[in-house]
Amino acid sequence: MKKLMVAATLGGLMMAGGLAQAADYQIDKQGQHASVNFKISHLGYSWIYGRFNDFDGTFSWDASKPEASSVNVTLSTASVDTNHAERDKHIRSADFLNVEEHGTATFASTGIEMTGENTAKVTGDLTLNGVTKPVVLDARFIGEGDDPWGGYRAGFDATTTLKLADFGITYNLGPASETVDLIITVEGIRQ
Amino acid sequence: MQWRNSKDRFGWLATSLHWVMSVMVVGLAAVGLWMTSLNYYSPWYTSAPFWHKSVGLVFAALLLVRLLWRWLSPAPAALPTHSRVERMAAGTAQWLMYAAMLIIVISGYLISTAKGSGVSLFGWFDVPALISGLPEQADRAGAVHYWLALGLLGLAGLHALGALKHHLIDKDNTLRRMLGMRLRNSTENGK
Numbered sequence: 462m463k464k465l466m467v468a469a470t471l472g473g474l475m476m477a478g479g480l481a482q483a484a485d486y487q488i489d490k491q492g493q494h495a496s497v498n499f500k501i502s503h504l505g506y507s508w509i510y511g512r513f514n515d516f517d518g519t520f521s522w523d524a525s526k527p528e529a530s531s532v533n534v535t536l537s538t539a540s541v542d543t544n545h546a547e548r549d550k551h552i553r554s555a556d557f558l559n560v561e562e563h564g565t566a567t568f569a570s571t572g573i574e575m576t577g578e579n580t581a582k583v584t585g586d587l588t589l590n591g592v593t594k595p596v597v598l599d600a601r602f603i604g605e606g607d608d609p610w611g612g613y614r615a616g617f618d619a620t621t622t623l624k625l626a627d628f629g630i631t632y633n634l635g636p637a638s639e640t641v642d643l644i645i646t647v648e649g650i651r652q
Numbered sequence: 653m654q655w656r657n658s659k660d661r662f663g664w665l666a667t668s669l670h671w672v673m674s675v676m677v678v679g680l681a682a683v684g685l686w687m688t689s690l691n692y693y694s695p696w697y698t699s700a701p702f703w704h705k706s707v708g709l710v711f712a713a714l715l716l717v718r719l720l721w722r723w724l725s726p727a728p729a730a731l732p733t734h735s736r737v738e739r740m741a742a743g744t745a746q747w748l749m750y751a752a753m754l755i756i757v758i759s760g761y762l763i764s765t766a767k768g769s770g771v772s773l774f775g776w777f778d779v780p781a782l783i784s785g786l787p788e789q790a791d792r793a794g795a796v797h798y799w800l801a802l803g804l805l806g807l808a809g810l811h812a813l814g815a816l817k818h819h820l821i822d823k824d825n826t827l828r829r830m831l832g833m834r835l836r837n838s839t840e841n842g843k
Binding site for chain 1: 663691693701763764765767768781784788789790791794
């Protein structure tokens with residue numbers, strides 16, 4: 462019941478903002494208004510930030526029925542970029558992402574549970590390094606509306622923490638570096 | 653022993669370059685294979701690549717001197733006792749080794765400079781990156797570097813076996829004239 466009210470409130474808010482129906486969105490890859498970033502501890506002393514430069518995806522979004530939304534993203538693991546040629550080469554090797562064997566990672570949502578006015582838990586299947594596991598993203602709706610160029614956009618961000626060993630990545634980076642945080646933001650153009 | 657090559661033997665510049673670089677080839681290859689197998693917590697994890705790259709840069713400089721010297725001071729003629737097949741095989745192996753060495757140093761440089769970083773020479777200064785950002789530069793250059801290094805070791809092995817065959821079985825001057833030793837049955841210097 463509470464969930465329903467939240468959804469209704471969210472829907473109402475969006476209506477007030479001049480919103481529309483459920484629609485399919487294409488992630489704005491050309492305009493680079495989307496990024497898949499990660500951070501991992503270095504020895505427990507600092508963070509390494511990296512990103513995947515090459516990914517694409519779609520989502521459907523209906524502010525009046527956010528639970529019915531869905532998202533699908535495909536990412537090229539070889540596009541990993543931590544601004545360090547030799548480290549990136551190592552990350553692409555079989556010690557980590559094994560991009561020769563597993564060139565793509567995918568995320569496909571399976572369910573969305575609203576947790577606040579514009580926050581949700583997005584459950585989905587993440588395939589990484591050839592291993593598929595359910596993960597939960599803490600997602601946030603940021604905003605939507607007309608853009609200045611005749612299109613219509615909606616955007617979100619999301620975070621989650623992955624245990625590397627869950628995805629068969631067992632290279633020993635030390636106890637502080639067994640998990641990696643994903644920090645994702647996407648903006649989609651309504652199709 | 654003169655510094656230039658004569659028609660009978662190599663001078664000391666050519667022999668020094670040959671032996672110093674042969675030791676460096678084996679050392680660089682051994683360190684290269686070893687350092688890429690080190691785990692993250694090895695004390696050598698960062699220092700071994702540093703030394704490998706610095707010594708590799710010295711090797712590249714010596715290689716340029718060597719190729720220049722090969723051109724300025726031609727090698728002595730093949731021994732008349734060597735068959736046509738032996739001469740062709742030896743000559744082919746030598747030029748393949750020169751080509752391999754050249755491509756190995758270039759590809760090694762391209763791994764490190766793939767993201768625009770320079771290569772440190774013993775911490776004194778950085779050799780700047782000239783070419784970076786080629787598609788999959790670090791991975792492709794890395795594969796070339798690895799396989800050509802193995803190929804060079806194989807060629808060097810054949811080359812050494814050939815020299816030993818001439819020295820131990822044919823008992824000719826092939827190896828002696830590269831070692832600066834007194835030549836057998838020589839008319840050199842009136843002997």
